[in-house]
Amino acid sequence: MDLYASQLGHKALNDKIRESNEDIVIESCFGERFIGSGVSGDNTITINGTPGNALGAYLDGPTVIVNGNAQDSVGDTMNNGKIIINGSAGDALGYAMRGGKIFVKGDAGYRTGIHMKEYQDKRPVIVIGGRVGSFLGEYLAGGLIIVLGLENDHFPAGYFAGTGMHGGEIFLRTDKHPENMPEQVIVSEATAEDMAGISDIIGEYADTFGFNMEEILGKTFYKLAPNAKNPYRQLYTEN
Amino acid sequence: MxxxxxxxxxxxxxxxxxxxxxxxxxxxxxxxxxxxxxxxxxxxxxxxxxxxxxxxxxxxxxxxxxxxxxxxxxxxxxxxxxxxxxxxxxxxxxxxVLLSSMGNPEHYPVYFDKILLNASQVTNPPIDPLREPMETKVFLGAKPAKIERDENGKLKRNTPPHLTLSMPIMFSAMSYGSISYNAHESLARAAKELGILYNTGEGGLHEDFAQYGENTIVQVASGRFGVHTTYLNTGAAVEIKMGQGAKPGIGGHLPGTKIVGDVSKTRMIPEGSDSISPAPHHDIYSIEDLRQLVYSLKEATAYTKPVIVKIAAVHNISAIASGIARSGADIISIDGFRGGTGAAPTRIRDNVGIPIELALASVDKRLRDEGIRDNVSIVVGGSIRSSADIVKAVALGADCVYIGTSALLAIGCHLCRSCQTGKCNWGIATQREDLVKRLNPNIGYKRLVNLMTAWQHEIKEMMGGMGINSIESLRGNRLMLRGVGLNEKELEILGINHAGE
The missing domain is CATH 3.30.70.20 (Alpha-Beta Plaits)
Structure with a gap:
């Protein structure tokens, strides 16, 4: 089914997406918001253009492919499915995400992967090819975030990565040892075992965008994990 | 030692x-x-x-x-x-940090106690609810600004989604985790029997209670615990929690020790994992961002459910409410500084926020002045203790109230304010199986039904006394209120005259 986003507006567009179980191609997308919000199923939604904020919020199964950039709040509270962005994404990507995968070829903005969590067989995954802004993975409770920094040698994350982290893992591909990390975070160079744990995901990511897997793995990865000795909670006194 | x-x-x-x-x-x-x-x-x-x-x-x-x-x-x-x-x-x-529970117990003024109701004498005679029909039904949601007709002159049925309640009362948000399974069952069954709604709070919805969906408000807060498409579509309305009266400006934290068994399941986080709701929603820094969350929830529920935005009553409440009324939200819920909690830092609970009576009056006036009052319904909570408080709140402009503490009292709470210990001897604020068993939901739900039925009757009697036979005619009807012992500024904010005027 082909839909022309700019003729429909977000409400009519989403009505059609919700009603359909077949694969959908959305043409001439110019910032229409909420595409695929709360949609379940196992179909593929391809977007040619630039979808607006809250793409794939609460997404529960479908694969969303964006041929272009995406804006803010991609995959907010996403439960299942896959979002592939052949470009860069805005702020607050994957907020409170519980399951599924988000692959971004380019950069992502501030507050990527805040408060992601995992549950039973659900383990959310975000892989960013470029760099991300500050506040990456704050309050992280579960899941996996990988930032590859493929474009250049700059440190791939901004300030305050992992503040309040109490679960999950963040991997940064960089030659520079992460400095000034919040006290809730333990930094270590990824071990062979760590790398074995993420190699499938990196392979899937490389295949998706046609990157060379060897080249990706040819650089140091640092792992950020929660410091269990320094929990987020403060000490309380009953009163 | x-x-x-x-x-x-x-x-x-x-x-x-x-x-x-x-x-x-x-x-x-x-x-x-x-x-x-x-x-x-x-x-x-x-x-x-x-x-x-x-x-x-x-x-x-x-x-x-x-x-x-x-x-x-x-x-x-x-x-x-x-x-x-x-x-x-x-x-x-x-x-x-000092940690307390339930509402602010300090000696701040209770404005409800300084407001008196009117009654008819001689002219415009009182109405006896025993012999004449009295309407306490309310509809919550945005009201269309004008009637539209199609080309054949037929009315267009374009009313936004509404909640229909038999009386202007709902049970306020209390999560499964902060209160027990049996407490939730009592609330859910009572809401169904009474034709009102209860609220899941930020703890997800237990699968056993999906059957009460039509009487359930599902909450979405900053931690998004248990939030998924089925959850959103099971409830009758979705509430975005921005703040809570007992702890404005701070988030929540259910320690990992309480994330066990079914609590872990409904929150959809592993057992033993801390359940942290950050103070802000990290994707909401403006009214525009709030609008985005409101509409993403509307999209996820195909525009079939009203969206409520809950905020704590704080200093600039009317400006905040004005923004929310323009955000696409259908209902604004305001929680006063006396509102209860399962745990909050004592200093926050006792020193932050403003009284609900002043917040309500000021929000209602601001929205009317700006011509956007019908964009939203207003629900208030934060210590509604009796049917008289409800009648006064409605006359100050509320469409409906939320009750939390009174509902818990009905099922056996004795307000010992020790919820944070998790050792509630009455089986309410605990997850300990031997304690939870002490609250019998068959009795609990009946006591809630009793309380609400009694209050509904009292509301009718008070309305009847004023010569009003429909709660809609009472809403915002400040002529029915007089202040006692209030200064001019307080009367001005409440929009009421002093007794004797």
Whole structure:
């Protein structure tokens, strides 16, 4: 089914997406918001253009492919499915995400992967090819975030990565040892075992965008994990 | 051993002439205040462990027990009260942040108690609800600004989604985790029988309660626990929690020790994992961002459910509410500074926020002045204690109220304000199986139905006295209110005259 986003507006567009179980191609997308919000199923939604904020919020199964950039709040509270962005994404990507995968070829903005969590067989995954802004993975409770920094040698994350982290893992591909990390975070160079744990995901990511897997793995990865000795909670006194 | 500066707040008084050493008190007390001395065949107690919840008093078959406030005293001081001195001792001993529960207990003015209702005399006679129909039904949601017709002159049915309630009362958000399964069952069943709604709070929805979906408000808060498409579509409305009256400006934290069994399942996080709701929603920094969340929820529910935005009553409440009324939200819920909680830092609970009466009056006026009052319905909570408070709140402009503490009192809460310990002897604010069993949902739900039915009747009687036969005609009807002992500024904010005027 082909839909022309700019003729429909977000409400009519989403009505059609919700009603359909077949694969959908959305043409001439110019910032229409909420595409695929709360949609379940196992179909593929391809977007040619630039979808607006809250793409794939609460997404529960479908694969969303964006041929272009995406804006803010991609995959907010996403439960299942896959979002592939052949470009860069805005702020607050994957907020409170519980399951599924988000692959971004380019950069992502501030507050990527805040408060992601995992549950039973659900383990959310975000892989960013470029760099991300500050506040990456704050309050992280579960899941996996990988930032590859493929474009250049700059440190791939901004300030305050992992503040309040109490679960999950963040991997940064960089030659520079992460400095000034919040006290809730333990930094270590990824071990062979760590790398074995993420190699499938990196392979899937490389295949998706046609990157060379060897080249990706040819650089140091640092792992950020929660410091269990320094929990987020403060000490309380009953009163 | 360090010296303990704290003297017990209460004394457990046992009448040994009546005590038959049945040890019921010992079995009932999760705080282990009572102990049996085998060699003496005698019950003794440790006052320091008593939280004054009355469980042992109520269950003692011979009425041998009572709890009294200790008259042990410091040197009298109008400034350094016993409470303040003890709090300093507690923090000096532990280095911890003071943690309390239930609503602000301090002596701030209660405006509801300084407002009196009108009644008809001679002209415009009162109405007797026993012999004449009285309408307490309310509809919550945005009201269309104008009637639209199609080309054939037929009415376009374009009313936004609404909640229909038999009376202007809903049970406010209390999560599964903060309160027990049996407490939730009591609330859900009562809501269904009464034709009103209860609220899941930020703890997800237990699968057993999906059957009460039409009477359920599902909450979405900053931690998004248990939020997924099915959850959103099971409820009758979705509430975005921005703030809570008991702890405006801060988030929530359910420790990993309470994330066990079904609580872990409904929150959809692993057992033992801390459940942290950050203070802000990290994707909402503006009204535009809020609008985005409102509409993403509307999209996820195909525009079939009203979206509620809940905020705490704080200083600039009317400006905030004006923004929310323009965000696409259908209902604004405002929680006053007296609102309850399962746990909040004492200093926040007791010092942050404003009274709901002033917040409500000021929001209602602002929205009317701006011509956007019909964009939203207003629900208020934060200590609605009786049907009279409800009638006054409606006359100050509310469409409906949320009750939390009164509902818990109905199912056995004794306001001992120890919810944060997780050892609620009444089976409400606990997940301990042996304690949860003490709350029988068959009785709990019935007591809620009783309370609400009684309040509904009282609301009708008060309305009838004013000569009003529909709650809609009472809404915002400030002529029915008079203040007593209020200064001019207070009267101005409330929009009411002083008694005698």
């Amino acid at each position: 360090p010296v303990n500066y704290l003297y017990p707040e209460y004394e457990i008084v046992r009448n040994y002439d009546r005590c038959i050493v049945c040890r019921a008190c010992e079995r009932q007390c999760a705080n282990e205040a009572h102990e049996y001395l085998e060699d003496k065949n005698k019950m003794v107690c440790d006052d320091a462990k008593c939280v004054n919840c009355h469980r042992c008093v109520s269950l003692c078959p011979t009425r041998a027990l009572k709890i009294v406030k200790s008259d042990h005293t410091f040197k009298e001081n109008g400034n350094w009260t016993k409470k303040i001195i003890n709090e300093v001792y507690k923090q000096a001993g532990s280095g911890g």
